[in-house]
Amino acid sequence: MCDQHYPLTRRFLACGIAASLLITLGAVVVPLRYGQAQSDPPPVELNEDIIKRATVFVMQTYETEGGPVISCVGSGTLVSANGLILTNAHSALPSDACPSDRITIGITVRLDEPPIPTYTVEVIDYSQGLDLAVLRINGYLDGRIIEPGTLQLPFVELGDSSTVELDNTITVIGYPNIGNEAVTVTRGTVSGFTAEARVGDRAWIRTSATIPGLMSGGGAYNRDGELVGIPTIAPARASGEAVDCRVIQDSNADGRADRNDTCVPVGGFISALRPSRLARGLVRAATLGIRQGQDLTGSTAPLPGGSPDFSRPFFTTRINEAGMPSNVVGGIPAGTTSLYLFFDYDNMVDGMIYELRVAVDNVPDALYSLPPVTWSGGERGLWYIGTTGTPLRNGMYDFRLFIEGRETASARITVGQGPRANPGFSDVVFGLLDENNNLVGTNYVLPEGSGIQARFVYHNMQPGLTWSHIWYFEGEELFRANAPWDGDEQGTRTITAAADFLPGQYRLELYIDGGLSATADFVIAGGAEISRSVIFTDFRFASEAAGGLPVAETVRADFPADIAALYVFFNWRLIAPGTMWTRRWSVDGDVLFEITEPWNAPPEGENYLLNLESLDTLPDATYALEISISNVILEMVSVKVGLGQLPVGAFASAEGIQMTGRITDAETGQGIPGAMFIVLKSEYAIEDFLWTKDQVLGVSLADNEGRFQIPVLLPRGTLDEPILYSVLANAEGYIPITTDGIIITDITESPIEIDVALSHN
Amino acid sequence: MSDFFPDIHRELTFTQRWNSYLALVMAGVVLFLGISMRSSSLNAAQVFENQEAGIRAQVPLNWLIDSKSDEYVIRAEDPNALPFKTLLQVSTLTVGPDAAPRNVLDILDIQRASQLSAYRVISRTEETLRDGTPAIRMHYAYTQDERNPFLESLPVVVEGVDVVILRRSQALVITYREEQNSFDDNLYRFENLLQTLEIF
Numbered sequence: 001m002c003d004q005h006y007p008l009t010r011r012f013l014a015c016g017i018a019a020s021l022l023i024t025l026g027a028v029v030v031p032l033r034y035g036q037a038q039s040d041p042p043p044v045e046l047n048e049d050i051i052k053r054a055t056v057f058v059m060q061t062y063e064t065e066g067g068p069v070i071s072c073v074g075s076g077t078l079v080s081a082n083g084l085i086l087t088n089a090h091s092a093l094p095s096d097a098c099p100s101d102r103i104t105i106g107i108t109v110r111l112d113e114p115p116i117p118t119y120t121v122e123v124i125d126y127s128q129g130l131d132l133a134v135l136r137i138n139g140y141l142d143g144r145i146i147e148p149g150t151l152q153l154p155f156v157e158l159g160d161s162s163t164v165e166l167d168n169t170i171t172v173i174g175y176p177n178i179g180n181e182a183v184t185v186t187r188g189t190v191s192g193f194t195a196e197a198r199v200g201d202r203a204w205i206r207t208s209a210t211i212p213g214l215m216s217g218g219g220a221y222n223r224d225g226e227l228v229g230i231p232t233i234a235p236a237r238a239s240g241e242a243v244d245c246r247v248i249q250d251s252n253a254d255g256r257a258d259r260n261d262t263c264v265p266v267g268g269f270i271s272a273l274r275p276s277r278l279a280r281g282l283v284r285a286a287t288l289g290i291r292q293g294q295d296l297t298g299s300t301a302p303l304p305g306g307s308p309d310f311s312r313p314f315f316t317t318r319i320n321e322a323g324m325p326s327n328v329v330g331g332i333p334a335g336t337t338s339l340y341l342f343f344d345y346d347n348m349v350d351g352m353i354y355e356l357r358v359a360v361d362n363v364p365d366a367l368y369s370l371p372p373v374t375w376s377g378g379e380r381g382l383w384y385i386g387t388t389g390t391p392l393r394n395g396m397y398d399f400r401l402f403i404e405g406r407e408t409a410s411a412r413i414t415v416g417q418g419p420r421a422n423p424g425f426s427d428v429v430f431g432l433l434d435e436n437n438n439l440v441g442t443n444y445v446l447p448e449g450s451g452i453q454a455r456f457v458y459h460n461m462q463p464g465l466t467w468s469h470i471w472y473f474e475g476e477e478l479f480r481a482n483a484p485w486d487g488d489e490q491g492t493r494t495i496t497a498a499a500d501f502l503p504g505q506y507r508l509e510l511y512i513d514g515g516l517s518a519t520a521d522f523v524i525a526g527g528a529e530i531s532r533s534v535i536f537t538d539f540r541f542a543s544e545a546a547g548g549l550p551v552a553e554t555v556r557a558d559f560p561a562d563i564a565a566l567y568v569f570f571n572w573r574l575i576a577p578g579t580m581w582t583r584r585w586s587v588d589g590d591v592l593f594e595i596t597e598p599w600n601a602p603p604e605g606e607n608y609l610l611n612l613e614s615l616d617t618l619p620d621a622t623y624a625l626e627i628s629i630s631n632v633i634l635e636m637v638s639v640k641v642g643l644g645q646l647p648v649g650a651f652a653s654a655e656g657i658q659m660t661g662r663i664t665d666a667e668t669g670q671g672i673p674g675a676m677f678i679v680l681k682s683e684y685a686i687e688d689f690l691w692t693k694d695q696v697l698g699v700s701l702a703d704n705e706g707r708f709q710i711p712v713l714l715p716r717g718t719l720d721e722p723i724l725y726s727v728l729a730n731a732e733g734y735i736p737i738t739t740d741g742i743i744i745t746d747i748t749e750s751p752i753e754i755d756v757a758l759s760h761n
Numbered sequence: 762m763s764d765f766f767p768d769i770h771r772e773l774t775f776t777q778r779w780n781s782y783l784a785l786v787m788a789g790v791v792l793f794l795g796i797s798m799r800s801s802s803l804n805a806a807q808v809f810e811n812q813e814a815g816i817r818a819q820v821p822l823n824w825l826i827d828s829k830s831d832e833y834v835i836r837a838e839d840p841n842a843l844p845f846k847t848l849l850q851v852s853t854l855t856v857g858p859d860a861a862p863r864n865v866l867d868i869l870d871i872q873r874a875s876q877l878s879a880y881r882v883i884s885r886t887e888e889t890l891r892d893g894t895p896a897i898r899m900h901y902a903y904t905q906d907e908r909n910p911f912l913e914s915l916p917v918v919v920e921g922v923d924v925v926i927l928r929r930s931q932a933l934v935i936t937y938r939e940e941q942n943s944f945d946d947n948l949y950r951f952e953n954l955l956q957t958l959e960i961f
Contacts, residue, residue: 107910107911109910109913116910118910119910127772140878142878142879143875144875144877144878145875145876151908152909153910154911173950372880380803577961651856672843673843673844673914673915674842674843674844674845676840676841676846678840690839691823691824691825692824692825692826692827692828693825693826693827693828693829693836694827694828694829695831696825699825700909700912701844701846701907701914701916702912703907703912703913704913704914704915706911707913708909708912709909709912711908713908730840730841731843732841732842732843733843
């Protein structure tokens with residue numbers, strides 16, 4: 001291990017005895033391993049120490065004449081070595097309850113001690129509806145700037161939250177208090193899933209873990225140590241109900257810290273986790289350095305004037321791909337595993353807090369309830385909350401909906417009814433008749449015209465039953481028809497509505513004997529082209545725009561590498577303001593941004609402008625824009641930049657072995673502050689070392705205790721082809737110690753801990 | 762009794778005397794050689810040359826040399842020094858035709874103020890190098906702290922000196938940094954670098 005003929009050792013008169021280099025292979029494992037190129041990674045288990053170090057304390061502060069004031073705190077998680085942090089949007093964005101002009105990040109230096117404020121961050125992107133945000137560390141507290149890519153921090157990667165199953169063990173890590181306690185671990189199991197409109201059946205993971213409210217924004221991990229959920233609680237409200245809070249400083253500089261000072265909200269418990277898949281786009285976009293530009297064409301919708309309200313609650317057991325209820329039920333049999341509460345909403349504003357409280361036989365049930373969360377559905381429309389994946393126990397279920405703590409609607413349903421052969425309608429879909437009287441173009445977005453057909457399934461119908469269908473336009477009844485049933489007992493039926501169907505939001509309700517049996521919404525927009533609605537046309541991509549128009553010479557089908565922005569222009573027709581539309585940007589098939597919002601431009605126009613921006617240059621890739629309404633994809637266009645494919649390893653995490661350890665005095669056992677530990681690149685042995693930096697993989701100087709940490713990860717080899725590293729420990733007045741042949745394979749556990757005892761020379 | 766004790770005051774023989782002289786001389790020579798060897802070992806230098814930058818200079822032997830960075834032409838650090846690794850560095854900065862050396866120092870100040878903690882300029886003086894080249898020397902200080910937040914290191918007060926020389930559209934910045942207690946002791950290394958610096 002230590003060759004006496006090495007020039008290096010000659011220089012220092014003696015070669016350190018290799019035996020005094022004590023190498024301890026720690027039992028610690030870097031938690032996630034996406035993007036590894038070689039062999040499958042060995043199974044790993046959750047390692048709390050690494051995750052705790054990757055958990056950060058998020059503090060919102062604002063400056064006053066008396067100094068900085070902490071307004072709100074929460075938890076966050078480092079999701080990249082260069083300082084990207086995933087947390088709740090409400091922990092990062094200023095609000096009435098949490099005024100802030102700066103976000104400070106505290107980190108855990110010692111695992112058993114509270115966090116230490118260390119960095120400042122900037123908000124890279126956020127989703128208020130999902131209550132998720134990605135931050136990037138950009139400086140030290142003293143104002144020094146940190147250049148992107150210069151940090152090497154412990155981090156975790158996002159796991160696949162869709163693989164989380166009922167009763168899986170979940171470990172939640174975060175800071176439970178206002179910065180005066182160490183990072184904390186709490187465990188529980190997955191107790192269910194909550195569905196929510198626009199997100200789907202797994203909008204929330206429910207857990208039995210007891211999670212303090214301030215751990216909101218932290219991380220929930222599966223047994224492999226993968227981040228699968230983000231504990232999320234409603235943000236504090238300035239005028240909200242009974243916010244528990246702590247006064248920690250004299251924010252108004254009156255000489256006393258009392259109720260007149262800023263109070264840091266605390267309290268509450270978290271039972272819902274946002275699945276990590278919902279954060280994936282935000283994190284990936286931040287990793288690639290891509291931002292979504294402002295929507296410069298659509299105007300900002302005025303705030304609604306009326307009081308926010310929920311109405312027309314009803315239940316369904318099935319939801320179709322357009323997010324519409326397939327049926328309407330008043331009671332469900334025992335053993336049913338899915339139940340959704342639909343309701344209309346009006347005068348809502350994104351960012352409001354809404355809540356569902358469910359009681360089963362008059363006993364509150366947290367599993368079926370939705371704790372207070374942020375509203376993101378826009379002003380008006382149809383919404384749902386549901387529970388899936390667990391059999392509902394028998395009983396009388398009372399559902400109560402709240403907005404900002406105020407009850408606005410309620411509904412009741414019985415679970416445990418015996419099988420009943422009630423007459424009913426279901427599975428309503430809309431379309432147009434072709435020349436052969438076949439219903440074509442069936443979906444929930446139809447072109448402007450004078451006739452619409454609706455097809456539905458019926459069952460257990462009896463001749464003579466009274467049924468009716470009522471059509472609505474923008475909430476106003478358009479027309480209705482009542483008739484005795486004259487068809488078979490079961491089958492499908494098509495009905496026609498003849499009217500001038502102008503662009504806008506429509507609804508059909510089907511009743512049997514006065515009871516709602518089925519309902520669905522649809523949108524009229526665009527003109528008909530072969531039974532299909534065409535709204536958006538003439539898509540053009542450009543790399544530059546001026547005055548809201550593409551710069552002509554930059555309009556292309558493909559773009560060269562190194563463009564800084566990508567603009568897409570399109571024309572539109574016959575779309576009513578207020579129609580909810582979704583635009584989805586993806587890069588190489590990976591969805592980075594998805595925005596659903598009301599149409600805020602005129603019904604017709606040209607050159608609607610959307611864009612993607614980069615802090616530097618857009619990476620080579622295929623960029624696609626998808627536009628949909630009511631989950632119906634209407635247009636999808638794509639363009640290549642550079643090679644049209646992301647560079648290999650664009651999302652690969654820094655994978656490798658972390659090397660840490662301690663350099664001590666062999667006689668006293670004391671650490672040697674400032675001692676240098678060098679790891680050479682694998683192609684160099686100690687005898688090759690000429691003291692040039694390009695031979696060095698990483699250098700670390702020992703701290704007060706003699707501890708060091710190499711700031712780069714050591715690349716792994718494989719069992720067949722291990723990588724061998726050489727290291728050197730050196731300090732003035734001591735005999736240096738060197739060794740070759742530290743073997744790193746794909747099963748070497750990280751970190752490697754090396755203790756070195758140096759003797760005086 | 763006296764028969765049992767030889768006369769210790771008797772005179773040394775010629776051989777004995779010269780043996781003693783020789784031993785003393787040898788000890789002196791060995792001591793001198795040891796000191797010389799130590800001194801030459803400590804002050805041993807190697808020639809560094811960068812054709813592209815047009816620089817040749819002597820830097821201490823067995824220091825850690827980095828010449829592959831975009832930020833500087835060469836950086837040499839003493840790997841043994843505690844607690845701060847003594848640093849010698851030569852870097853270039855592209856400047857406009859109207860730039861004066863003081864403008865270069867202004868740029869460096871602004872840059873460093875956002876990068877170095879408690880950065881403070883102590884003095885600026887004009888001087889002439891050995892070959893008659895006009896230059897400006899800036900003396901400054903800052904605190905160096907460990908970037909890794911998980912290591913518990915005390916900040917080190919570092920003193921630094923920059924000598925700026927203008928050369929066509931380039932400014933040459935020669936830098937020395939050392940922990941404040943050792944700054945004066947090792948300043949000669951910087952002066953050696955300046956003395957041996959050749960710009961071509």
